[in-house]
């Protein structure tokens with residue numbers, strides 16, 4: 001099946017630019033905010049074709065983006081910042097309320113239902129090569 005070998009080889013040779021193409025982002029959304037709220041969680045399903053790490057995010061809508069993990073410890077909510085989020089090959093990693101998420105910090109304007117928020121994600125492969133992926137967060141009507 002030599003016909004399939006060439007595209008694969010090409011993909012390996014151009015691993016840099018191909019990094020971003022090897023990441024599938026689905027269901028990307030951010031939580032709408034109430035007046036005065038400076039932060040908002042952003043959520044999505046990420047599937048990488050090979051082992052990568054999500055190491056950073058950025059958006060013109062906020063001063064900074066942090067990668068967070070939260071969980072409930074009884075009544076107490078525990079949230080901490082992560083340096084990276086592992087994206088094992090072929091596994092869908094869900095950033096979702098109550099778990100892993102990206103946190104938009106220092107919002108420049110409230111996020112309202114129907115807004116579209118551009119965002120970039122930076123991934124890093126095992127060799128340290130970084131690649132940036134552009135996505136759009138939709139903002140749905142408020143939900144729990």
Ligand SMILES: [Cu+2]
Pocket residue numbers: 041068069070079101102103
């Ligand atoms: Cu958070």
